[in-house]
Amino acid sequence: MTRYIIRRILGFIPVLFAIALFTFVLMRAIPGGPFDFAGDKSLPPQVVANIEAKYHLDWPLWKQFLSYLIGDDLLGEEGTSRGVIRGDLGPSLRYRSQSVNDIIATTFPTSAQLGFMSLMLAILIGIPAGTIAALNQNTWLDYVSTFGAVIFLSIPNLVLAPILIWIFSLKLGWLPVAGWGAKPPYLLGFLPQPSQWNWNYFSHAIMPVFSLGTASAAGIARLTRASLLQVIREDYIRTARAKGLAERTVIVVHALKNSLIPVVTILGPAFAGLVTGTFIVEQIFGINGMGKHFVQSVGNRDYQVITGVTLVYGVILVIANLLVDITYAWLDPRIRYD
Amino acid sequence: MNLKKSFSFAFAFLMIASLLLAACQPQQVEVVKTVVVTEVVEKEGKEVVVTQIVEVTPEPEVVEQPVTLDWNWGTEPPTIDPSLATDTTSVDVIHNLFVTLTQFDPVTGALSPYLATSWESGEDADGNQTWTFHMRDDIQWVKYDPTTGETSAVMDDEGNPRYVTAFDVEYGVKRTLDPATASDYAYVDYIIKNGQAVNEGAEGVTVDDIGVKALDATTVQFTLETPAAYFPSIAGMWVNAPMPQWAIEEWGDKWTEAGLINTNGPYVLEEWIHGGELNLVKNPLWINADDVQIERIHGVMITEASTAFALYENNELDSTGVPLPEMDRVKADPVLSAEYHSAPVPCTYYYGFTNNKPPFDDVRVRKAFVQSIDRQGLIDNVLKGGQIPATSFAPPGIFGAPAPGTVGLQYDPDAAKASLQEYLDEKGMSLDDFNAMGITLMHNTSEGHAQIAAAIQQMWKDVLGVDVKVENQEWKVYLTTIKKTTPLDEMPHIWRLGWCADYPDENNWVHEVFNNQAGANRLRRGCVDDTCTEATPLKFDELTIQAQQESDPDKRAELYYEAEKQLAEVEAAYAPIYHYTSTNVTKPWLTRNFPPLGGVDFFNWKLDMDAKLAAQGK
Numbered sequence: 001m002t003r004y005i006i007r008r009i010l011g012f013i014p015v016l017f018a019i020a021l022f023t024f025v026l027m028r029a030i031p032g033g034p035f036d037f038a039g040d041k042s043l044p045p046q047v048v049a050n051i052e053a054k055y056h057l058d059w060p061l062w063k064q065f066l067s068y069l070i071g072d073d074l075l076g077e078e079g080t081s082r083g084v085i086r087g088d089l090g091p092s093l094r095y096r097s098q099s100v101n102d103i104i105a106t107t108f109p110t111s112a113q114l115g116f117m118s119l120m121l122a123i124l125i126g127i128p129a130g131t132i133a134a135l136n137q138n139t140w141l142d143y144v145s146t147f148g149a150v151i152f153l154s155i156p157n158l159v160l161a162p163i164l165i166w167i168f169s170l171k172l173g174w175l176p177v178a179g180w181g182a183k184p185p186y187l188l189g190f191l192p193q194p195s196q197w198n199w200n201y202f203s204h205a206i207m208p209v210f211s212l213g214t215a216s217a218a219g220i221a222r223l224t225r226a227s228l229l230q231v232i233r234e235d236y237i238r239t240a241r242a243k244g245l246a247e248r249t250v251i252v253v254h255a256l257k258n259s260l261i262p263v264v265t266i267l268g269p270a271f272a273g274l275v276t277g278t279f280i281v282e283q284i285f286g287i288n289g290m291g292k293h294f295v296q297s298v299g300n301r302d303y304q305v306i307t308g309v310t311l312v313y314g315v316i317l318v319i320a321n322l323l324v325d326i327t328y329a330w331l332d333p334r335i336r337y338d
Numbered sequence: 339m340n341l342k343k344s345f346s347f348a349f350a351f352l353m354i355a356s357l358l359l360a361a362c363q364p365q366q367v368e369v370v371k372t373v374v375v376t377e378v379v380e381k382e383g384k385e386v387v388v389t390q391i392v393e394v395t396p397e398p399e400v401v402e403q404p405v406t407l408d409w410n411w412g413t414e415p416p417t418i419d420p421s422l423a424t425d426t427t428s429v430d431v432i433h434n435l436f437v438t439l440t441q442f443d444p445v446t447g448a449l450s451p452y453l454a455t456s457w458e459s460g461e462d463a464d465g466n467q468t469w470t471f472h473m474r475d476d477i478q479w480v481k482y483d484p485t486t487g488e489t490s491a492v493m494d495d496e497g498n499p500r501y502v503t504a505f506d507v508e509y510g511v512k513r514t515l516d517p518a519t520a521s522d523y524a525y526v527d528y529i530i531k532n533g534q535a536v537n538e539g540a541e542g543v544t545v546d547d548i549g550v551k552a553l554d555a556t557t558v559q560f561t562l563e564t565p566a567a568y569f570p571s572i573a574g575m576w577v578n579a580p581m582p583q584w585a586i587e588e589w590g591d592k593w594t595e596a597g598l599i600n601t602n603g604p605y606v607l608e609e610w611i612h613g614g615e616l617n618l619v620k621n622p623l624w625i626n627a628d629d630v631q632i633e634r635i636h637g638v639m640i641t642e643a644s645t646a647f648a649l650y651e652n653n654e655l656d657s658t659g660v661p662l663p664e665m666d667r668v669k670a671d672p673v674l675s676a677e678y679h680s681a682p683v684p685c686t687y688y689y690g691f692t693n694n695k696p697p698f699d700d701v702r703v704r705k706a707f708v709q710s711i712d713r714q715g716l717i718d719n720v721l722k723g724g725q726i727p728a729t730s731f732a733p734p735g736i737f738g739a740p741a742p743g744t745v746g747l748q749y750d751p752d753a754a755k756a757s758l759q760e761y762l763d764e765k766g767m768s769l770d771d772f773n774a775m776g777i778t779l780m781h782n783t784s785e786g787h788a789q790i791a792a793a794i795q796q797m798w799k800d801v802l803g804v805d806v807k808v809e810n811q812e813w814k815v816y817l818t819t820i821k822k823t824t825p826l827d828e829m830p831h832i833w834r835l836g837w838c839a840d841y842p843d844e845n846n847w848v849h850e851v852f853n854n855q856a857g858a859n860r861l862r863r864g865c866v867d868d869t870c871t872e873a874t875p876l877k878f879d880e881l882t883i884q885a886q887q888e889s890d891p892d893k894r895a896e897l898y899y900e901a902e903k904q905l906a907e908v909e910a911a912y913a914p915i916y917h918y919t920s921t922n923v924t925k926p927w928l929t930r931n932f933p934p935l936g937g938v939d940f941f942n943w944k945l946d947m948d949a950k951l952a953a954q955g956k
Contacts, residue, residue: 032814038424038522041837042817042858046538047525054520096417097594098612106612165648177648178640183611286640286649288614301814 001329004337005322012318019314020084023307024065027298033057034093034301055093056081068307084311090304094297100308103293108312109190110180111277111289114208119267119274121213122220127263129217130224131256137229145225149218157211161284164207175203178286208285212278216270220263227259234258261331268324272317276309404619404633405947407928407940408655410646411637414613418594420579421514421521426838430938432576434618434635435601439471439507439558440574444942447735447842447934449570453477453502453580457570466531466549467565471573473556477502478623479582482606484597489606489622492582502602504552506580511550511560513586514577523577526840529569531561567889568737568843575841604630604941613639618940630941650923653954656945657924662786665722668923677923680724681932684733685838685918686847689779689794690820692829693911694862697775702761704910707832708747709754710801711794713916720793723921728914730902731837731847735934738844738885738898745899746906746914751801758802773805780809780830782816787834790915806832822859833860836918842935844898849882852905852912856882861911878904878911927953 035051037043052058056067056079066075068090071083082088089100133145169177181201182192192201231237232255240250277291290309297305329335415428420436423429441452454471462468479492479500491499511530514521515537528534531549549561562569572578582600586593593599596610604626605618618635621627640646643661650658660668660678668674691698691707698704713727729746732739762772779795781787791808798804809830811819818824820833840846851857854864854876864876875883878901885897905911924930927949931942 030815031818035522036814037817041424042821043522044525044528046534047522050517050524050537050539051520051522054518091591094416095414095612096422097419097591102612106614162644165645170648170651173652177652177654178645179638180614183614283642284645286638286642286645288611288639292613292641299813 001326001337005326008322008325012315015318016311016314019310020069020307021065023310024068024303027301027303027306028061030301032301034303055091068304089308089311092302092305094300094302094305100304103305104290104308104312105189106184107277107288107290107293109184109186110182110287111282111291112190112275113182113192114180114205114212114282114287114289115271115274115277117205117209118213118216119271121209122216122270123267125213125217126220127224127260130221131228131251133221133225134228134232135251142225145221149221152214152218153222155215157215157278157281158284160214161207161211161281164211165284168207175207178284180204180285180287208281208287211285212274212281216274219266219270223263223266224259227262228255231255231259257331261328264324264327264331268320269317271320272313276313276316403947403951405631405945406634406636407632407943407945409635409637409938409940410649410655410658411616411639412646412659413641414639415616418599418607418610420510420576420581421519421523423576424522426936429576431616431618432579433603433937434605434940435599435603435607436576436579437477437502437602438574438576438579439473440570442574442842442933442935444931444933444939449574449842452574453507454573457573459569462561467562467569468559469562469569469573470553470557470559471504471507473502473504473507473558474625475501475503475556477602477625479600479602480606480621480623481585481600482597482608482619484609489619491623492585492600501555502580503555504558505555506582507558507578508550508552509583510581511578512545512548513581515548516545521577523575523840526572526575526577529562529564529566529572531563533563565887565889566845567891567894568841568845571841571843605635608634615639624941626941631944632940635940647923650925653925653950656928656950657922657930660723660921660923662722665921674923677925678921679924679932680919680921682726682733682735682934683838683918683920683936684735684842684934685836685936686728686731686733687790687834687836687915687918688728688731689832689834689913689915690861691910691912692826692831692833692860692862693909695826695829695831697761697772697777698831700761701908701910702757704913705747706754706758706761706802707798708910708913709750709757710797711913711915712749712797714749715797716790716793717916720789721916723919725919726917728917730906731852731912731914732844732898732902733839733917736839736842736844736847737891738895739847740899740902742917745903747910754801758804769803777804777806777832778809778830779806779832779834780811780816780819781834782813783810791834794915820860822862829862832913835860838918839935844894844901845882845886848878848898848901848905849886853879853882855879863909863911878909925950925953 033048033052034057035043035048049058056064059067063075067077067079067081067083069084071086071088072079072081074083081090087101089104092098092100092103095103129145129149133142136142165177168175181198181204182196185193187193232251237250237255240254277289277294279291279295281287282289282291290312293305293309294313296302297309325337329337411427411430413427415423415431416425417423417428418431418435420432423432437453439452439454440449440457442448443450454473457469457471460468460470479502480489481492482489494500511527513519515524515527515530515533517537517539524533524537528537532543532547533549535543536545536548550558552558560569560573566572580602582593585598585600589595589598596607599607601607601621604621604624606621608617608619610616616637616639618637620630620633624630640649643659644664646655646658647661647664649655668678691704693699693704717725717727726733726742729743729748730740734742762769779791781791788808788810795806795808798806810816820829820835837847837851849856852861854861864879881897881901881904885894885901888894888897906914920932920936922932927946929944931939933939
């Protein structure tokens with residue numbers, strides 16, 4: 001197992017390199033550069049040249065990419081880039097006093113807290129709901145659960161979030177309209193400080209977590225139901241029953257555990273997607289998360305920011321997928337990686 | 339995993355969940371102080387000292403709340419470095435942190451003294467125009483210490499407080515023009531002697547050759563390339579603010595962070611959580627500190643207009659913009675309509691014509707398209723924010739701008755039809771032939787632009803019977819598409835843009851935007867390639883150059899009137915549509931202004947904190 005994990009981690013390197021290369025090339029392939037215009041005003045070519053020289057955008061593309069990857073000193077050039085290999089994701093071209101590392105350090109923790117809580121909510125609702133539906137197939141419990149899942153899957157959070165704000169903040173006055181209860185500096189770089197673990201923090205989190213978590217919960221519930229329905233018709237379930245095991249043991253130990261394999265499979269990408277931030281929910285609730293940088297940096301042609309946040313997403317995705325694969329071995333004893 | 343184990347898991351989970359839930363509850367601690375009271379009482383004619391322990395529930399401590407404005411910046415300011423700022427949010431922050439040589443009166447919009455108390459123009463030995471500014475000497479450089487919450491004076495090497503001097507202004511101007519600074523707006527200083535040469539990195543000139551010099555600590559002199567009557571407005575722009583050389587050299591790109599930045603304006607930067615909050619506190623050492631009533635600005639960065647509006651309704655913002663979908667409700671609601679205000683903003687929305695692309699190479703077609711736009715109808719039914727219909731380019735408040743509606747082509751469906759018919763007759767075309775030319779209107783992707791385009795497309799259909807195809811592109815792609823270098827068959831016939839004032843003078847409008855040599859010439863008037871400088875200049879282009887060099891204000895205004903008329907009415911080279919407004923709601927406890935040239939100056943606002951706290955139920 002250890003050798004397998006090491007082999008997988010080494011496999012991350014070409015994957016991340018490919019992500020960086022593709023993002024770099026794609027961003028530069030679309031028309032328009034970061035500094036051609038200030039607002040509606042087109043800038044004189046010399047002004048643009050000065051700015052591009054400052055950020056080395058006047059270099060040939062291969063050299064810009066190497067500078068981004070390994071740093072200016074290894075390239076034998078004057079410059080400040082230390083390269084992605086040494087953890088320097090470069091300067092932001094739009095927010096000119098910040099580096100991409102600054103931006104990620106400020107916004108990622110918030111997104112990660114929100115995303116993690118949403119995923120927990122999704123699992124805590126989704127798996128029990130799916131199980132109940134499957135075990136009571138074609139009864140009212142099944143219909144209610146399926147109906148709820150369809151509703152929550154089909155209401156986009158673009159709609160759900162403003163409705164929640166209108167009811168719980170403006171009409172009832174129970175929850176704050178917008179914002180996030182924790183501020184940097186964060187504990188260990190991503191957790192709220194212990195002094196911020198209070199009602200203020202959770203009251204700000206409830207609506208965004210609910211908006212974000214319910215759609216995933218509905219997806220998980222549907223998947224759990226379908227998978228469990230298949231598993232409980234398997235021979236080994238009949239065997240377990242024939243051995244005289246209690247029904248609860250049959251379901252929890254034998255059926256549910258095996259039926260979780262497809263659920264776990266989607267949890268990897270869902271985790272990566274949620275903890276790196278979601279544009280719409282963060283925007284509606286005014287949360288300073290990383291989601292906006294995936295969208296706005298493309299519009300701003302902020303090359304380093306889009307590559308940086310994509311790399312963060314990539315790292316989390318490959319790690320999450322590795323954890324998923326390890327979980328397979330635990331869920332299904334037939335799977336061996338050695 | 340056996341059953342027992344899974345139950346213990348469930349149990350452990352429940353324990354953790356209940357702990358978390360418990361932690362969620364607001365803490366209510368009964369505060370009871372025990373106090374030892376010693377008093378002298380008279381007992382049976384004798385004085386006895388009695389000591390007793392009493393339990394006292396203390397009066398709730400009244401914490402004096404600073405007068406705080408809850409504000410929404412709307413977005414993260416890309417920078418608050420005066421040399422680098424280009425957008426309104428950044429400029430708004432800078433305006434509250436830094437003084438500039440001149441300013442615009444927040445009520446009248448007139449150019450008025452600020453750091454400079456007076457200024458005059460002259461001529462140097464070579465006959466170049468000079469502008470000399472005499473500055474006040476009592477404005478201090480300050481810095482804010484986030485650990486102590488104190489604002490203190492910045493000291494020089496000898497331990498004396500630093501005052502803002504002409505040398506700081508000279509440094510600021512040179513820094514903006516230095517190519518190493520890579521300032522976007524350096525070009526507005528190209529009017530200064532050698533400004534362009536230095537910024538372009540020309541041989542044989544250095545930063546020291548730029549025509550700005552501190553004659554003494556309170557006098558700074560600018561030498562210009564060409565005479566410019568509007569130069570005092572340029573001198574007051576943020577890019578020419580005095581800047582703290584010592585701090586910039588010490589901290590580099592990070593000098594604008596909270597705790598490092600040195601400023602000299604009415605407010606200091608308290609905290610800047612990038613993308614989240616930017617908070618200001620009053621500068622106690624400011625020259626007019628007694629007049630600055632709002633002590634703290636709590637500024638969030640909510641991008642979503644409907645969320646900001648919800649915060650406003652919940653008394654969490656003191657003033658905010660009205661999102662278009664809420665406009666009808668705001669106007670109908672008795673409370674909100676009283677809090678509503680629509681203020682002009684010095685910006686103009688227009689449709690440009692590609693003047694060398696058939697059929698828009700013919701003035702009759704352009705006139706027909708302009709005269710069939712019902713601007714007031716568009717404003718009443720689509721925009722709804724009390725915008726001003728525009729028939730010429732520069733909005734009211736800009737020097738030289740004609741009064742709205744006095745110059746240019748009004749909505750006139752009959753004239754429009756006649757104009758198009760005359761063109762069709764001459765060319766021997768039918769309307770179907772005309773429509774077969776596939777006329778395209780392009781705008782950058784945005785719901786608002788799409789609504790306007792749809793409305794105007796319908797007006798053209800109704801009045802002229804022409805079919806116009808509407809297309810849109812992502813902003814940066816769009817800006818590349820409508821460059822004058824784009825091949826003619828890829829260029830749309832009609833395209834939208836807007837323009838906002840950098841400084842309130844027509845030169846910033848008709849000359850910098852539409853002069854076919856000075857501007858981007860997206861209208862493709864006259865000769866379009868860069869090599870044809872010898873062609874006879876068109877009347878409009880001559881007028882804006884003459885006006886630039888004219889020093890008599892009345893004559894300048896007359897020339898600009900002619901220029902506006904020439905472009906919008908005679909050539910009908912573009913279709914001005916409306917002058918922007920900002921639509922805001924403001925809580926009754928906040929007294930704010932709406933400067934005619936836009937911007938926010940918190941130091942001129944007043945806020946009744948008691949009324950605000952009462953409304954919030956605190």
